[in-house]
Amino acid sequence: MITLADRGRNKAEEHTVKGRLVALVGPDQVEIHEYDLPELPPGAVLLKVRRANVCGSDLHIWHFLSVAFRDVAMGHEFVAEIAELGPGVTTDSGGQLISVGDRVAAVYYHTCLKCPACGRGDFAMCHNSGRNMGLPPTTPPHFNGAFATHYFVSPGQFFYKVPDNVTDAAAAGANCGLAQMMCSIDKLNVRRGQNVVVQGAGGLGLYASAVAKSTGATVIVVEKEPVRIESARTFGADHIIDINEFPTVEARTARILELTNGIGADAIIEVTGRPSAFAEAIDYSRVGASIASIGNLNVGKDFEISFAPALITRKQLTIVGILRYDPWYLKDALNFLAEYRDDFPFDALSDRVFSMDDINQALELSEARVVARAAIIP
Ligand SMILES: [Zn+2]
Ligand SMILES: [Zn+2]
Structure with missing residues (x-):
């Protein structure tokens, strides 16, 4: 040979x-x-x-x-x-x-x-x-x-x-989901004391929840699958909005307002891949909030929604589209795994x-x- x-x-x-x-x-x-x-x-x-x-x-x-x-x-x-x-x-x-x-x-x-x-x-x-x-x-x-x-x-x-x-x-x-979430939390400028909403608790959402939690923010996860809700509890979620319990956009938005002293969320991370979740993120936003659009990747009639752009103007929102991540976030991601290995069950993913x-x-x-x-x- x-x-x-x-x-x-x-x-x-x-x-x-x-x-x-x-x-x-x-x-x-x-x-x-x-x-x-x-x-x-x-x-x-x-x-x-x-x-x-x-x-x-x-x-x-x-x-x-x-x-x-x-x-x-x-x-x-x-x-x-x-x-x-x-x-x-x-x-x-x-x-x-x-x-x-x-x-x-x-x-x-x-x-x-x-x-x-x-x-x-x-x-x-x-x-x-x-x-x-x-x-x-x-x-x-x-x-x-x-x-x-x-x-x-x-x-x-x-x-x-x-x-x-x-x-x-x-x-x-690390080189896909986690690095992308390290990049997202950084680009949204999430800080201690803020309220961060994570829409969806699949792999990306769980990483987002853990990384946001590590900054000292309060994490609110919106999800409907029972298994994912259980996982979110172990990945840093302070509050979970179960869609089965809050079935309408109005009910979920009211719950977010209740959890944020009537102000709305500072940052919202959309990782559901559902177009309607983006419009819903606008409702969750406080004045001056930032929204990361990550999960929606498809284009075409089935992937379109309508919303009033005036809401973005009037709330003075920052919308950030995040595809991939800058390379150095992979190093951050590996260091994050090393530092928080006892805090979050990464292997269970x-x-x-x-x-x-x-x-x-x-x-x-x-x-x-x-x-x-x-x-x-x-
Ligand atoms: Zn991937
Ligand atoms: Zn190039």
Whole structure:
């Protein structure tokens, strides 16, 4: 068997020169493909995937609903270890020294460092953010997805070492949901003493609740699924508005006013993906509040609502749309997991493990919501 060590590139680490990945080949159709591991150009890193989560957007991509990501290697939410360092790589993106075997989390999107957005420092808005994720698996370096044995970190892509006391189960969610919520809470300028409403207590909502709580804010979660309501209680929610108990917008808004001394919420985080939740967030707002629009990602007739823009004017609201996150929030997310590991049950977010060969079952059970967060271990 030929090994990388035989190729003289890395004498410390021996592994086979082929890796496997989950290739999306049609709507709801995946195959396991095998490819040679890539040669590393300067600045690149080859990772060995330890654990990858099935995220809501993976299901969206699986159904061929994303135009940009069809013939791709699937998976983006993961934790891995360094298999090989390309020429010139000695540290992570935060300047920490790294070596083969270290656990890392990588920002899942590409930062080209050359486009107008990257030039402004708006890395989350990079015009080429989907460049690597959008490549067909047949094209070298092949390993641009996390449902795989290996993952290729391209030159310029941010990645960070995982603190030793953070488990793989907790770390796997850092580079998508948690980093995005760290970014959101920061952009909303949430502070001690404020009232923050989180609409929806799926994975994102639970992270948002925990991060908001850690700032010293009072957290109000709006949700209707009993299981999610129970989870919200363990992820920092001070108050829960059960939609079954408060079935109308008016009732929920009245409850928010009651919980905020008649003033309304300082910040609202919409992570339901329901267009009506955005209009409802306006009702919850105090004068001068901020709303983060995160869950709504689809465009078209079915995803439209009507509301009076005058409400935004008269309440002097700030509306922030948040897609992805600036890369350094991933480092914040990993530090957050290390600091608050005893305060919130992060491991419980990932409720079932599958092997890569059982990828169809993992996707189907995630779709059916039988499993909240499936993890793939290659
Ligand atoms: Zn994700
Ligand atoms: Zn760019």
